[in-house]
Amino acid sequence: xxxxxxxxxLENKPGRLADFxxxxxxxxxxxxxxxxxxxxxxxxxxxxxxxVYNASTVLKDEGYVFSITEVLAVEMxxxxxxxxxxxxxxxxxxxNIDYLYAFTARKKGAAYMILRVKDNKKxxxxxxxxxxxxxxxEELADL
Numbered sequence: 001x002x003x004x005x006x007x008x009x010l011e012n013k014p015g016r017l018a019d020f021x022x023x024x025x026x027x028x029x030x031x032x033x034x035x036x037x038x039x040x041x042x043x044x045x046x047x048x049x050x051x052v053y054n055a056s057t058v059l060k061d062e063g064y065v066f067s068i069t070e071v072l073a074v075e076m077x078x079x080x081x082x083x084x085x086x087x088x089x090x091x092x093x094x095x096n097i098d099y100l101y102a103f104t105a106r107k108k109g110a111a112y113m114i115l116r117v118k119d120n121k122k123x124x125x126x127x128x129x130x131x132x133x134x135x136x137x138e139e140l141a142d143l
Contacts, residue, residue, distance in 0.1 A: 007069060009065045017036070023062055075110050112138055
């Protein structure tokens with residue numbers, strides 16, 4: 001069970017991120033999660049959206065360079081220690097995390113984590129065996 005993350009290469013200059021988010025807003029794309037990693041000349045915007053097809057069409061039409069990657073989304077209690085428990089379970093089972101970012105939603109008491117790992121299937125199996133619930137694309141779109 002994975003979700004599609006869109007990674008966009010964005011020039012690292014004032015106003016570029018605002019231009020990018022304005023385009024998404026005008027085209028009705030609702031972001032569920034967003035992460036920005038910077039480099040000297042370019043940044044990488046990673047986002048989870050409600051409609052991947054629509055978003056990728058808009059990005060292509062607007063000339064952005066992007067890729068789509070399968071990542072994991074996990075629901076967890078919105079409380080201290082929840083993230084630590086997930087990370088510990090993965091580490092104890094030899095699943096390395098390349099990167100992660102979190103977001104909250106309208107669902108009271110729940111937070112969500114996006115995880116990039118090398119082996120999604122193994123990570124999902126490990127998480128499920130530990131009672132941690134991965135979330136699918138459709139469920140995220142409905143948040």
